[in-house]
Every structure is written in structure tokens, then in C-alpha cells.
Amino acid sequence: MSTQEVSSDVTLELITLTIDGFEVTVPKGTLVIRAAEKLGIQIPRFCDHPLLDPVGACRQCLVDIEINGRKFPKPQASCTIPVETGMVVNTQLTSNVADKAQKGIMEFLLVNHPLDCPVCDKGGECPLQNQAMSNGNGESRFDGYKRTFEKPINISSQVLLDRERCILCARCTRFSEEIAGDPFITLNERGALQQVGIYEEKPFDSYFSGNTVQICPVGALTGASYRFRARPFDLVSTPSACEHCASGCDMRTDVRRGKTLRRLAGDDSQVNEEWNCDKGRWAFKYATASDRIKTPMVRGADGQLHEASWPEALATAAAGLSVNRAAVLVGGRATVEDAYGYSKFARVALNTNDIDFRARVHTDEERDFLASAIVGVQVNYSAIDRADHLVLIGFEPEDESPIVFLRAFKQVRKRGLKVTTIAPFTSRGSKKLKAEVVKSIAGNEAHLIAKISGLTSKSVILVGERLCESSGGLSATLALSQSSGAKLAWIPRRAGERGALEVGAIGTLLPGGRSVSDASARVDLQSAWGVKSLPENIGRTTSEIIEGLHNGDIDSLLVGGVDPLDISADAIAGLEKAFVVSLEMRHSAITEIANVILPIAAVVEKSGSFLDWEGRARAFEAAVDVPDLRSDVRILSMIADQMGKPINLPTVASAANEFSALGNWDGARAPFTPTSATLISGDTILASWRLLLDAGSLQDGEANLANTAHPSVAIISAERAEKLGVKTGDSVRVFNERGAITLSCEIRDIENNSVWIPRNSHTSKTIATLGVASGASVSVVKA
Amino acid sequence: MSELYNIEPFKNDAIEKAALESTPVVDNGPSTFLTQLLGFWVTFRTMFKKPNTVQYPEVKEPTAPRFKGRHQLNRHPDGLEKCIGCELCAWACPADAIYVEGESNTEEARFSPGERYGKVYQINYLRCIFCGLCIEACPTRALTMTNEYELADDSREKLIYEKQDLLAPIHQGMIMPPHPMAPGADDGSYYRGEVKGVQQ
Numbered sequence: 001m002s003t004q005e006v007s008s009d010v011t012l013e014l015i016t017l018t019i020d021g022f023e024v025t026v027p028k029g030t031l032v033i034r035a036a037e038k039l040g041i042q043i044p045r046f047c048d049h050p051l052l053d054p055v056g057a058c059r060q061c062l063v064d065i066e067i068n069g070r071k072f073p074k075p076q077a078s079c080t081i082p083v084e085t086g087m088v089v090n091t092q093l094t095s096n097v098a099d100k101a102q103k104g105i106m107e108f109l110l111v112n113h114p115l116d117c118p119v120c121d122k123g124g125e126c127p128l129q130n131q132a133m134s135n136g137n138g139e140s141r142f143d144g145y146k147r148t149f150e151k152p153i154n155i156s157s158q159v160l161l162d163r164e165r166c167i168l169c170a171r172c173t174r175f176s177e178e179i180a181g182d183p184f185i186t187l188n189e190r191g192a193l194q195q196v197g198i199y200e201e202k203p204f205d206s207y208f209s210g211n212t213v214q215i216c217p218v219g220a221l222t223g224a225s226y227r228f229r230a231r232p233f234d235l236v237s238t239p240s241a242c243e244h245c246a247s248g249c250d251m252r253t254d255v256r257r258g259k260t261l262r263r264l265a266g267d268d269s270q271v272n273e274e275w276n277c278d279k280g281r282w283a284f285k286y287a288t289a290s291d292r293i294k295t296p297m298v299r300g301a302d303g304q305l306h307e308a309s310w311p312e313a314l315a316t317a318a319a320g321l322s323v324n325r326a327a328v329l330v331g332g333r334a335t336v337e338d339a340y341g342y343s344k345f346a347r348v349a350l351n352t353n354d355i356d357f358r359a360r361v362h363t364d365e366e367r368d369f370l371a372s373a374i375v376g377v378q379v380n381y382s383a384i385d386r387a388d389h390l391v392l393i394g395f396e397p398e399d400e401s402p403i404v405f406l407r408a409f410k411q412v413r414k415r416g417l418k419v420t421t422i423a424p425f426t427s428r429g430s431k432k433l434k435a436e437v438v439k440s441i442a443g444n445e446a447h448l449i450a451k452i453s454g455l456t457s458k459s460v461i462l463v464g465e466r467l468c469e470s471s472g473g474l475s476a477t478l479a480l481s482q483s484s485g486a487k488l489a490w491i492p493r494r495a496g497e498r499g500a501l502e503v504g505a506i507g508t509l510l511p512g513g514r515s516v517s518d519a520s521a522r523v524d525l526q527s528a529w530g531v532k533s534l535p536e537n538i539g540r541t542t543s544e545i546i547e548g549l550h551n552g553d554i555d556s557l558l559v560g561g562v563d564p565l566d567i568s569a570d571a572i573a574g575l576e577k578a579f580v581v582s583l584e585m586r587h588s589a590i591t592e593i594a595n596v597i598l599p600i601a602a603v604v605e606k607s608g609s610f611l612d613w614e615g616r617a618r619a620f621e622a623a624v625d626v627p628d629l630r631s632d633v634r635i636l637s638m639i640a641d642q643m644g645k646p647i648n649l650p651t652v653a654s655a656a657n658e659f660s661a662l663g664n665w666d667g668a669r670a671p672f673t674p675t676s677a678t679l680i681s682g683d684t685i686l687a688s689w690r691l692l693l694d695a696g697s698l699q700d701g702e703a704n705l706a707n708t709a710h711p712s713v714a715i716i717s718a719e720r721a722e723k724l725g726v727k728t729g730d731s732v733r734v735f736n737e738r739g740a741i742t743l744s745c746e747i748r749d750i751e752n753n754s755v756w757i758p759r760n761s762h763t764s765k766t767i768a769t770l771g772v773a774s775g776a777s778v779s780v781v782k783a
Numbered sequence: 784m785s786e787l788y789n790i791e792p793f794k795n796d797a798i799e800k801a802a803l804e805s806t807p808v809v810d811n812g813p814s815t816f817l818t819q820l821l822g823f824w825v826t827f828r829t830m831f832k833k834p835n836t837v838q839y840p841e842v843k844e845p846t847a848p849r850f851k852g853r854h855q856l857n858r859h860p861d862g863l864e865k866c867i868g869c870e871l872c873a874w875a876c877p878a879d880a881i882y883v884e885g886e887s888n889t890e891e892a893r894f895s896p897g898e899r900y901g902k903v904y905q906i907n908y909l910r911c912i913f914c915g916l917c918i919e920a921c922p923t924r925a926l927t928m929t930n931e932y933e934l935a936d937d938s939r940e941k942l943i944y945e946k947q948d949l950l951a952p953i954h955q956g957m958i959m960p961p962h963p964m965a966p967g968a969d970d971g972s973y974y975r976g977e978v979k980g981v982q983q
Contacts, residue, residue, distance in 0.1 A: 118867060119867050119869055119897060123869070124874075152898075227887060228898075229884070230885075231874065
């Protein structure tokens with residue numbers, strides 16, 4: 001029963017009832033406990049959670065209810081009873097029966113609850129502690145022995161369960177079944193021995209397991225990485241946004257004495273509701289990694305990097321970039337303000353449009369698709385809520401944008417939303433979404449897209465950034481969307497890509513969706529920026545920039561947060577020849593060849609904002625104050641000043657204000673020329689995507705999280721397995737002329753001439769090892 | 784309405800008036816030898832009393848038995864620390880003088896019975912007001928106060944006492960942690976006082 005969202009196209013039936021002598025009017029279907037909340041009456045509760053189905057497990061919310069003069073013989077759980085006309089509710093405030101019942105339940109709950117409060121992580125923010133004080137008896141009458149269990153057992157490497165403390169509210173089991181769709185934990189046994197248990201064959205490797213820790217009303221579920229670290233009164237909380245993907249989760253960062261201790265999911269009903277994924281929750285230690293760069297570095301005449309002062313490093317960077325031919329690579333993790341800084345720096349200080357934020361596989365088709373169909377267009381999560389048909393193309397939501405998965409799963413579960421996905425095989429996520437899987441060979445999606453039918457204007461098409469790897473895929477999707485009227489959204493994997501697109505960190509666009517080739521748009525921007533001219537020619541793409549560096553067409557490169565192995569295996573060779581100015585947090589392949597390295601602040605150390613896939617701004621403030629680390633835009637502004645071509649963006653706020661004042665371009669959009677689809681054929685075509693938990697550098701330093709990653713396997717068809725003579729679990733070798741990856745195999749419903757391996761796991765790095773991402777011929781043999 | 788509020792306003796000049804009218808110094812007449820002798824009587828009488836002066840620091844008087852001096856982090860009889868790093872002392876402290884960080888005990892390195900121990904424990908004696916609320920808050924009697932009162936030093940850093948400065952000394956029967964719990968014992972038996980010192 002949904003009590004939280006009432007969609008606007010349903011007329012509301014209102015019901016008036018009396019609670020503690022006050023009348024309140026609420027929509028039909030509201031639970032008594034929520035109606036009481038509306039009056040500001042707090043009924044104690046443990047199992048009740050607004051986003052989970054009511055279950056009435058803890059019985060703490062007992063109240064006296066009377067309907068039309070007829071009284072319930074016993075107190076009732078207010079979290080399971082919907083309101084009715086003429087209902088008279090008396091809570092613990094006005095009914096002695098309810099008050100006595102609640103105190104009795106509290107006493108029962110505490111009978112077997114250990115006195116662990118001093119050593120329990122929840123102590124100080126514990127609903128049981130708080131409500132035992134507010135609604136319980138001061139003294140216990142129990143003098144027997146408490147039931148004991150073995151102290152914490154690992155539900156997963158990251159989530160620990162202390163069964164003694166559990167009050168059996170079933171929040172965690174309901175969450176994993178209803179919200180995440182991973183019912184790996186359940187309540188076992190009965191009576192006093194009832195406990196949360198795991199399926200022994202299947203570990204709790206849910207991507208959303210951290211939420212169970214957050215919603216546990218006692219300290220039964222705790223996170224291994226925060227265990228015994230702090231008390232709530234030690235922590236300074238800062239609202240923040242997640243930097244890991246384009247889902248746009250609202251977050252809370254808790255800091256003790258300048259050290260980030262934990263991150264929790266924030267409450268944003270429009271976006272992530274109250275959930276987030278484990279990566280967002282636990283992957284934050286990269287910012288305190290030992291290879292963090294704290295001071296500027298300049299490569300001396302001896303070819304070695306030396307620590308340098310800021311003025312020296314800025315002067316060297318400015319001199320190196322003050323050549324005729326410089327280019328900029330932004331990377332997909334910059335905030336909107338930082339990306340705007342790069343975009344303006346390229347145009348004003350370097351006088352070039354050679355800038356690209358796509359540090360990954362990319363095509364010209366994608367660039368034109370983004371410029372004509374995506375930039376400035378908003379499609380919201382609520383579109384998924386209202387959709388009659390959800391089509392996923394080149395997009396695996398559970399791995400690539402987990403909150404999109406949660407929102408879609410909710411609709412599938414509540415109202416049977418129809419989901420169609422074009423994917424190489426039926427993934428775990430597709431199975432949970434009950435999706436109709438249109439099986440594709442990587443690279444041939446375009447032909448399948450054209451065949452999708454039955455879309456209406458209420459349908460939603462979500463394409464992943466991976467679709468660009470399939471020639472003609474984006475063109476076919478755009479045609480499908482235009483012919484059916486279905487909403488179309490592009491979901492990049494990284495948090496900064498949508499923002500970078502909007503600020504024009506790409507060769508064909510200027511900030512706000514202004515086209516580089518549109519003279520009036522350029523004039524508009526010239527006057528806003530107060531410059532005489534802006535470069536007119538279409539800028540190079542990432543691969544063209546790298547080619548240009550290799551050929552000597554470009555002399556110097558400004559690069560921010562790019563791993564060359566995300567682009568291609570040979571990218572680093574091109575960069576070696578040029579003068580490279582790198583704005584980086586940690587040492588990487590780029591800093592090894594960079595001439596100047598300027599340290600930048602991590603997300604928790606700076607303010608800024610991201611645009612999530614919807615185009616919704618997700619602003620955040622600095623949670624940790626590190627005086628010497630600055631946001632990229634501040635450093636770019638200093639370099640530009642040094643070059644004598646100021647971009648006038650001394651602070652993050654000034655960049656945000658300037659960009660919002662520019663506004664979106666309402667003139668003509670660049671026309672889109674469809675790319676024709678090609679047909680790839682071969683014996684074995686490689687398919688891959690990045691798993692949510694993999695070898696990504698932002699997940700470094702959190703071993704417990706890495707242990708919950710899904711295993712890296714090669715997925716092959718039953719026919720191929722038979723041909724190779726392997727069973728599930730046997731090792732296979734996927735190879736081409738560049739290299740080989742050996743993984744254990746899993747037999748799934750994949751096409752016979754297709755093989756899937758993870759793109760960037762510790763044991764399977766396709767671009768580094770095989771030199772390709774997907775859609776290329778490889779060979780598979782038994783290892 | 785106005786009668787209801789018909790209260791005579793407070794008059795400030797009453798205070799000034801009272802100050803002016805305060806009792807003048809009594810004039811006892813001219814000072815004579817006798818009146819002077821009367822004044823010296825107090826001095827004379829004190830000459831035959833035992834002096835209260837103590838030759839500190841050469842001589843140190845014991846304090847009252849329940850004098851609240853420097854804190855001490857106690858040990859169980861076998862040497863394991865009683866502190867579990869729960870931070871309740873820090874929470875209770877009205878002067879924010881205590882800083883604690885907890886950590887997990889492991890099988891290899893056990894400092895206290897049970898799962899948790901205090902890894903960092905600092906008391907800032909520049910802030911401490913010796914109120915004893917931390918002692919009341921301590922759930923394991925790990926933190927108590929000694930009678931030691933000589934807490935002066937020449938730098939701020941030296942007055943932040945670390946865990947090693949506060950821990951009780953190793954007595955007969957104790958072994959310096961980390962070491963495992965006594966055979967067959969668990970944290971419960973430590974709290975119930977069932978674990979005795981190690982026979983040496």
C-alpha cells in the first residue's frame with residue numbers, strides 16, 4: 001500500500017478522523033501512525049518505515065482505536081491500520097491502556113536486549129535507546145539470564161550482525177526484498193531464538209546492503225568500516241552529494257576532527273528517497289590515500305618531478321600552455337563549476353575548442369546526439385514513476401546507475417511496470433526488473449532498437465553511455481523516440497559528465513548548449529564573457545586530441561582527472577610527447593608523464609555541484625577544510641591570470657553564478673545527422689560493462705567494500721561451454737592478439753557468438769589487456 | 784485594566800539613599816595603651832598555637848581521602864584494561880576535556896575484555912574542572928580519580944595527558960596487554976570480578 005506518493009492524476013479521497021481529541025484530514029489509505037505525525041503526535045515505533053510495506057512486527061506503536069463508537073477490544077498497531085471515517089484514536093498521550101501496552105512492549109523488547117550501549121555503534125543515535133527513555137519504564141523487572149548469541153557474525157564483509165541486539169523489526173529483510181530485490185537475508189527460527197540469517201550458499205552481496213545498517217533501529221547491523229570509530233556527538237555532519245555516479249544521491253558526510261568517518265544516504269524523495277548504494281556509502285577513503293598529492297610538482301631539467309611552490313608551478317604551467325596549440329581533457333568527474341572553468345579556460349585562455357570531457361570510448365555520433373537531444377533537456381525520475389514502458393538500451397542500471405535501478409524496481413514491484421532491455425544476456429538486474437531481454441551482440445544494438453514497438457508518449461527510453469560503442473545505436477534511439485514520442489534520457493556513468501556537457505566542455509558546444517558553429521550564440525557568449533572573439537572551428541574529440549598530440553599537431557595539454565586507460569590502451573603514448581599540465585588528486589599514469597602537477601581538492605574537501613542524469617543540480621558544501629587544496633576552477637583561474645588572459649573565476653561560487661547567469665541557449669540546436677548502423681559479425685564478439693564495485697580508483701582503500709563486489713566471471717552460452725568442454729566455475733581464457741584475460745566462466749542465456757567479461761575489474765581489464773572495450777572479435781578457449 | 788497593573792515602579796534612588804545613610808565608622812575615642820594591647824591579643828594568642836604552614840614541596844600533606852585529583856585508567860587483575868573506549872566520559876564532560884577513540888580488539892592484539900577498547904585516550908588538564916562527572920559516567924569503573932594534585936607544567940602539550948600517562952601501573956599478578964583473556968573467561972566474567980591475577 002502506497003501512502004507516500006499519490007500521483008497527481010488520481011483524485012484524492014480525504015478522510016477525517018480524531019486523534020487525541022484533534023481532528024485531522026488525510027488522504028484515504030494513510031496509516032494511523034502517519035496521520036498522528038501530521039498532528040505532531042509521535043507514536044513510538046521500530047518496524048515502521050515510510051518507504052517499506054507495513055508489517056506490524058515490533059508492536060511498539062499500539063494505540064486505542066474506536067470506529068463509530070465501537071471500540072477495538074485490544075490496542076492496535078497504528079502502523080498497519082489505515083484511517084477510516086469516524087475513527088477515534090487515543091495514543092499513549094490520552095489513553096492509559098495504550099500507554100501501558102507500549103510500556104509493556106518496550107519491557108518485552110528489552111528483556112533480551114543486551115546492555116551493550118557503551119560498546120554499541122548505535123549508542124547516542126539509537127531509536128531503542130531514545131524511545132526506552134521517552135516511552136519505557138525506568139526500571140526492568142527482569143532478573144533472569146538474557147538470551148545470548150555469538151557476538152557479531154559477518155553477513156557480508158562489510159555488514160556485521162549482532163543477533164542479541166536484534167528486536168526482529170524486519171526492516172532489513174523487508175528492505176532487501178522490497179527495495180533492493182536481493183532477498184539474501186531473512187528471519188529464521190521462531191520465538192526467542194528468531195534471528196536474521198543468510199542463505200548459506202549465497203552471500204549477502206547486495207549492492208545496497210549499507211542501507212540495512214542505516215535503517216536498523218538498534219545496533220544489530222553495523223558497518224565494519226565505521227565500527228567503534230565515533231559517537232554521534234563527535235561528528236560534524238555536512239549535507240553533500242555523491243561523486244560516484246550520475247544517479248545524483250543526496251548524502252550526508254560525517255567528519256570527526258578533519259577525518260571523514262562515514263557517509264550516509266540523505267533524504268531526497270525526488271531522487272534517491274532515503275537510499276544509496278554501497279559504493280556511495282563506503283567508497284570515500286581514496287581522498288586519504290597515501291599517494292595523495294599535496295604540493296605542486298614540476299618536472300625539472302633532469303626529467304624528475306620536484307616539489308615546487310605554487311608561484312613556480314603556476315608560472316611553469318602558464319608558460320607551457322602559452323603556445324598556439326593546446327588542448328584540454330576534462331574527465332568525467334569534475335563538478336559543474338570546475339568543468340565550467342575548464343570550458344572557459346579553453347576558449348578564453350587557450351583560444352581553442354579542443355576540449356572534451358569524454359575520457360572513455362566515444363564517437364562523433366554521440367557528440368552530435370548529445371548536442372541535439374540531451375543538452376538542456378530534463379527527464380526526471382518521476383518519468384519512470386509514471387512510465388507505461390521502460391526501455392533500457394546499452395545500460396545496466398544496477399551496475400551503472402543504482403538509484404535508477406531502485407526507482408525502476410519499485411515501479412515493477414508496485415504496478416508491474418513493463419521493462420524491455422537490449423542487453424547481451426539476462427543479468428541479475430534484468431531478472432529482478434522482470435525485463436523482457438532483447439538479446440544483442442555488442443555493436444549491433446541499432447538493428448534491434450528499430451524493431452522495438454508499442455511505445456507511447458508516456459514511455460521512457462534510457463540509454464547508457466555505452467550505446468555510443470554501437471555504431472548507429474544513438475541515431476536509431478533518437479529516431480525511435482521521435483517517432484513514438486517516448487521520453488529519452490542519456491545516463492552517463494560518471495557524476496560529472498552531464499554537467500560537463502551543459503557547460504560546453506566538448507568541441508561542438510559552448511556553455512548552456514550554445515553551438516560553436518552558431519555565430520549568434522558565439523556573439524552572445526562573447527558579450528557575456530567580455531572577450532573580443534571566440535574560436536569558431538569545431539573542436540577535436542578526445543581521440544583526435546590524443547592523435548594530435550601524437551602527430552605533433554598539439555603541443556601542450558591541460559588534463560584534469562583522466563585515466564588514459566579509460567580512453568584506450570595507447571593513449572598514454574600520445575601524451576608522452578606533449579607538455580602536460582595535470583590537475584590531479586593522486587599519482588596516476590598521467591602524473592608520471594606530466595610536466596606540471598597541481599594538487600586539487602577531493603569532493604569532501606570542496607564545494608560545488610554535480611548535475612545528475614536528469615540535469616538536476618546536486619550542490620554540496622565542503623565537509624573537511626584543507627587549506628592548501630583548491631577546487632580546479634580556482635587553479636585554472638590562477639593559471640589564466642599568469643598567462644595574462646584572465647577567466648575571472650576566483651571562487652567556486654563565482655563560477656556557479658556566472659554559469660547560471662548565462663542561462664540555456666534558446667536558439668536553434670545543431671541538426672543531427674543520423675549515422676547508419678553497421679552489422680558486426682564474427683565467431684566471438686566481446687561485450688562488457690563496468691560492474692558497480694570494481695577496480696575503479698575512487699574505490700581504493702576500502703577492502704571490506706571490495707570483498708562484496710560481484711565475482712568477475714566470463715559469461716558464455718551453454719552451446720559454447722559444451723564445445724569448449726567447460727562447466728560453470730571452470731576457467732576460460734578470453735584473448736586477442738594483444739593479451740589474454742583468464743576468468744572462471746558462467747553459463748547464461750548469452751548468444752552463442754558473444755562473450756561477456758567485466759570491463760574494469762581487478763582480474764579483467766578489457767581496455768588495458770585486450771585494447772578494446774566491446775564489439776570486437778576475441779577468442780575464447782578453455783584455460 | 785490600568786488598576787490591575789497599578790504597581791509602584793522600582794525606584795533606583797532608594798539604593799543611593801541607602802548607601803548614603805549606611806552606618807558610619809564607630810569612633811571609640813582616642814587610642815590608649817589598653818586599646819592597643821587589646822589589638823595585639825590576637826597576635827599574642829596565635830604565637831602559642833601549632834602553625835598550619837607546611838613546608839611544601841619538601842613536606843607533602845595527604846589530601847582528604849576523596850579528594851579529586853588526576854584521573855587513572857584502571858586495569859583488571861590480570862592487567863587487561865578496563866576501558867572499552869565507549870566515550871561516555873567524554874560525553875559527560877562539561878568542559879570537553881576528554882578525547883577518546885575506540886577500536887576493535889583482535890585475537891592478535893587484545894587490550895581489554897570484549898570487543899572494544901580505547902585506542903586513544905586523552906585528558907586535557909587545562910580544561911578539566913575535576914568535577915568527577917566522567918567517573919560517574921564510566922560503565923566499567925575504568926576511570927577513577929587519584930589524590931594526585933601536582934598538575935602544573937610549562938607547556939600546553941604536556942598538560943594533555945595521553946593514555947600511557949593515565950593508565951594504572953602494572954601490579955603483582957598483572958601482565959602488560961596486549962594478551963588474551965584468561966582461559967575460559969569472557970567479558971562477562973571480567974565484569975563480575977571472577978578473573979583473578981596471574982600466578983607468577
